[in-house]
Amino acid sequence: MSDQKQTPVTQSAAAKLFDIRIMIGGLFVVYGLMLTIAGFFTSAAELAKAAGINMNLWLGIGMLILGALFLLWAKVNPNRPEANPTDVKPRPSQH
Amino acid sequence: MGRLDTNIFDYSILAIYFILVIAIGVLARRAVATSEDFLLSSRSLPAWVTGLAFISANLGAIEILGMAANGAQYGLSTVHFYWIGAVPAMVFLGLVMMPFYYGSRVRSVPEYLKRRFGTGAHLFNGLSFAAAAVLNAGVNLYAMSIIIEALLGWPTWLAILVSALFVLAYITLGGLSGAIYNEVLQFFVIIAGLIPLVIIGLKDVGGWNGLKERVVAEPGREGFFSTWSGTGWNWSNPLGDWIGIVMGLGFVLSFGYWTTNFAEVQRALSAKNLSAAERTPLIGAYPKIFIPALTIIPGLLAITVVPDMLKNAQGETDYNYAIPALMGHYLPNGALGIALAGLLAAFMAGMAANVSSFNTVFTYDIWQSYIKKNFPDHYYLNVGRIVTIVGIVIGVGTAFIAAGYNNIQVYIQTLFGFFNAPLFATFIIAMFWKRTTPKAGLWGLVAGTAGAAVYQFLIGPNWSHMYPGGDMSQEANAQMINFYAAITAFVADAVVTVLVTLGTKSKPLVELRGLVWGVPDPDAGDPHEGYVRRWWESPKLLGFTALGIVLVLSIVFA
Numbered sequence: 001m002s003d004q005k006q007t008p009v010t011q012s013a014a015a016k017l018f019d020i021r022i023m024i025g026g027l028f029v030v031y032g033l034m035l036t037i038a039g040f041f042t043s044a045a046e047l048a049k050a051a052g053i054n055m056n057l058w059l060g061i062g063m064l065i066l067g068a069l070f071l072l073w074a075k076v077n078p079n080r081p082e083a084n085p086t087d088v089k090p091r092p093s094q095h
Numbered sequence: 096m097g098r099l100d101t102n103i104f105d106y107s108i109l110a111i112y113f114i115l116v117i118a119i120g121v122l123a124r125r126a127v128a129t130s131e132d133f134l135l136s137s138r139s140l141p142a143w144v145t146g147l148a149f150i151s152a153n154l155g156a157i158e159i160l161g162m163a164a165n166g167a168q169y170g171l172s173t174v175h176f177y178w179i180g181a182v183p184a185m186v187f188l189g190l191v192m193m194p195f196y197y198g199s200r201v202r203s204v205p206e207y208l209k210r211r212f213g214t215g216a217h218l219f220n221g222l223s224f225a226a227a228a229v230l231n232a233g234v235n236l237y238a239m240s241i242i243i244e245a246l247l248g249w250p251t252w253l254a255i256l257v258s259a260l261f262v263l264a265y266i267t268l269g270g271l272s273g274a275i276y277n278e279v280l281q282f283f284v285i286i287a288g289l290i291p292l293v294i295i296g297l298k299d300v301g302g303w304n305g306l307k308e309r310v311v312a313e314p315g316r317e318g319f320f321s322t323w324s325g326t327g328w329n330w331s332n333p334l335g336d337w338i339g340i341v342m343g344l345g346f347v348l349s350f351g352y353w354t355t356n357f358a359e360v361q362r363a364l365s366a367k368n369l370s371a372a373e374r375t376p377l378i379g380a381y382p383k384i385f386i387p388a389l390t391i392i393p394g395l396l397a398i399t400v401v402p403d404m405l406k407n408a409q410g411e412t413d414y415n416y417a418i419p420a421l422m423g424h425y426l427p428n429g430a431l432g433i434a435l436a437g438l439l440a441a442f443m444a445g446m447a448a449n450v451s452s453f454n455t456v457f458t459y460d461i462w463q464s465y466i467k468k469n470f471p472d473h474y475y476l477n478v479g480r481i482v483t484i485v486g487i488v489i490g491v492g493t494a495f496i497a498a499g500y501n502n503i504q505v506y507i508q509t510l511f512g513f514f515n516a517p518l519f520a521t522f523i524i525a526m527f528w529k530r531t532t533p534k535a536g537l538w539g540l541v542a543g544t545a546g547a548a549v550y551q552f553l554i555g556p557n558w559s560h561m562y563p564g565g566d567m568s569q570e571a572n573a574q575m576i577n578f579y580a581a582i583t584a585f586v587a588d589a590v591v592t593v594l595v596t597l598g599t600k601s602k603p604l605v606e607l608r609g610l611v612w613g614v615p616d617p618d619a620g621d622p623h624e625g626y627v628r629r630w631w632e633s634p635k636l637l638g639f640t641a642l643g644i645v646l647v648l649s650i651v652f653a
Contacts, residue, residue, distance in 0.1 A: 010128050010129050010472055010473060012128060012129050012131065012137040013126045013127060013128035014126055014132055014136060014137035014138075014139035014272075016125045016126040017136075017140075017272055018122045018123070018125075020119075020276045020279055023115065023118075023119060023276070024279065024283060027111070027115055027280065027284075028283065028287075030111065031108065031287075034107070035430065035433070038428075038429045039429075042427060046427040046428075049424075050291075050295045050426065051296075051425070052298070053295055053298060055291045055294075055295060055429075055430045056427055056429040058291075059287065059290075059291055059430050060429075062287070063287055063433075066283070066287075
C-alpha cells in the first residue's frame with residue numbers, strides 16, 4: 001500500500017491494477033460459446049472417440065456458466081483492488 | 096507419442112489465449128510505477144487471487160506431467176506428494192509462519208534471513224535460491240519444448256524461444272501482477288483442460304472400479320490402488336518406507352519447499368493485508384487436495400488405455416506423455432485446444448513463477464544489498480526489468496541441463512534435497528529460538544546442504560535399505576534416496592545450528608523484534624491487522640478443515 005513507500009518521489013500505482021475477474025469471465029464466455037456451438041456439430045467419429053460423450057457441448061456449457069459467474073461477481077462487487085475497504089483501515093492494537 | 100490431430104479450431108483457441116496473456120502484461124503495466132509494484136505487486140491483491148496464484152505457481156508443467164507420470168509409475172501412492180507432502184506444510188505456513196514473514200514487512204524470504212542473521216546466511220540463501228530458480232525455469236522450458244515438439248511438431252529450439260518470449264513480455268511489462276494474474280487465469284484453463292480427460296477416460300474403462308480391475312490385473316501393479324501398503328521397514332511400496340514418506344517427504348521436503356521457497360511465499364507477500372496473506376496458502380490447499388484426481392487418474396488411464404503411446408522420440412518408455420497421449424486419444428477438436436492452451440499456460444506459469452521470484456531476490460537481496468545500495472527506487476525498478484531478461488536468457492540455456500533425466504520429478508526432488516531441505520530446519524529454529532546466532536544461521540545451512548549431497552552421492556547408493564528388497568544388484572529407489580537425503584540435511588542443519596549457537600554470540604533482542612516468536616515488534620501494531628471479519632475467513636477454520644479433509648481422504652484411500 002502507498003503508505004509503505006520509502007521514497008516520496010514515486011507513488012505506488014498498484015491501485016490502477018485492472019480486475020482479473022473480467023478477463024477470466026470474458027475468456028470463459030468466449031471459449032464456452034465456441035465449444036457449445038461446435039458441440040452442435042459433433043461428428044459420429046468424434047463422439048465414438050470420446051466414449052459417447054459430446055465433450056465440446058458439455059465443456060462449453062460448463063465454461064459458459066463459470067465465465068458468466070465471474071462476470072456477475074465482478075458486476076455485483078466491483079471494488080478492486082481493495083475488494084473490502086475495511087481491510088486496509090488501521091486498527092487500534094488491542095488483544 | 097504421435098502428433099495431435101489439431102486443426103484451425105484448436106489453433107484459434109490457442110491464439111485467443113496467447114493474445115490474452117500479452118494483454119494481461121500490457122494492462123498490468125499501468126499499475127507499475129515503483130520497484131515494489133513491479134516485484135511485489137505492492138501488497139495489494141485479494142486473498143482469492145494470491146491463493147490461486149500460490150497453487151498455480153506450483154501447477155507448472157513439471158507438476159502436472161510429472162505427477163501423471165508418477166501415477167502411471169507408482170499408482171495411488173503418488174497422493175503422498177499432495178496430501179502428506181503438501182497440505183500440512185501449506186497450513187503451517189498460513190497459520191504459524193506468515194505472521195513473521197508478512198508482519199515483519201520483509202520483501203523476500205532471503206531478506207528475512209538477512210534481518211534475522213545478517214550477511215552470511217543471507218548471501219548463502221539468496222545465491223542458492225537464485226540458482227535454483229533459474230534451474231527450475233530451465234527445467235520447465237526444456238519439458239515444454241519436448242512436449243511441443245511431440246504434440247505440434249515444432250522444433251525444440253522454436254518452442255523454447257517462443258514460450259520464453261511470451262513469458263518475457265508479460266513479466267517485464269506487468270511484473271509480479273502480470274505473472275500472478277496469468278497464473279490465476281491458467282489455473283482455470285488447465286482445470287477445464289484436464290477434467291474432460293478424466294470424465295471420458297473413466298466412462299471408457301467402466302468407472303473407478305473398472306479402472307482398478309484393469310490396472311491391478313497387470314503383474315507388478317497389484318499395489319497400485321493402495322497408498323500406505325508396503326511402507327514398513329522391509330518396504331515394497333514404490334515410494335519406500337514410512338520414515339522416508341512421513342519424515343523425508345511429508346516433513347522435511349514439503350515444509351522446506353512450501354514454507355521457505357520464495358516462488359511460493361512471494362505470492363502470499365503480495366496479498367493486501369496479513370489476514371489475506373495467511374489465507375493465501377490455505378486457499379491454495381483446497382485445490383491441492385483434489386488436483387491428484389486430475390493427474391493420477393490420467394496417469395492410470397494412460398497405462399491401461401494407451402500403453403503403447405507412452406514413448407519418447409527415441410522409442411523409450413516415458414510416462415511424462417501420459418496426459419498428452421490421452422488428449423490425443425479422447426478429445427475432439429475444441430476441447431483439445433482448451434487442454435493444449437492449459438498445458439502451454441502451465442509451462443509458462445511454471446517458468447514465470449521462478450523468473451518473477453528470481454528477479455525480486457536478485458534485485459533486492461543481491462544488487463541492492465551488496466552491489467549498489469541507496470539508489471533511488473526508479474533505479475531498482477530498471478534493475479528488476481533487466482534482471483528479468485537476464486534470468487530468462489539463463490533459463491533458456493539451463494533448459495538443456497535437464498535433458499539427461501527422463502523422470503523430471505526426480506531431478507526436481509534432487510534439487511529440493513540440496514537447497515530446500517536444510518532451509519526449514521534453519522527457519523524453524525530461527526523463528527522459535529531467539530538465542531540462535533548469526534553464525535549458526537550460516538553454518539547450519541552449509542552443513543545441511545552438504546549433508547544432502549553427501550547422502551545422495553555417498554551414503555544412499557551404498558546402503559542396501561535404499562534398494563527394493565535390499566537387493567543391491569538392482570537400481571536403488573530414487574525417491575527413497577531423496578527422502579533420506581532430506582532427513583540427513585535436516586538433522587545436519589539442526590545439529591550444527593544448535594552447536595554453533597552454543598559457542599557464539601546472539602543478536603540483541605531489540606534487533607529481532609517481529610522476527611522471532613515471543614519477541615513482538617511494539618511498532619507493528621496489532622499482529623492480526625485486517626482481523627477476521629467474516630466467519631469463513633478464519634485462517635484456523637480454513638486450515639484445520641483442509642487438514643481434516645486430507646485425513647479422511649487418507650483413510651479412505653489407505
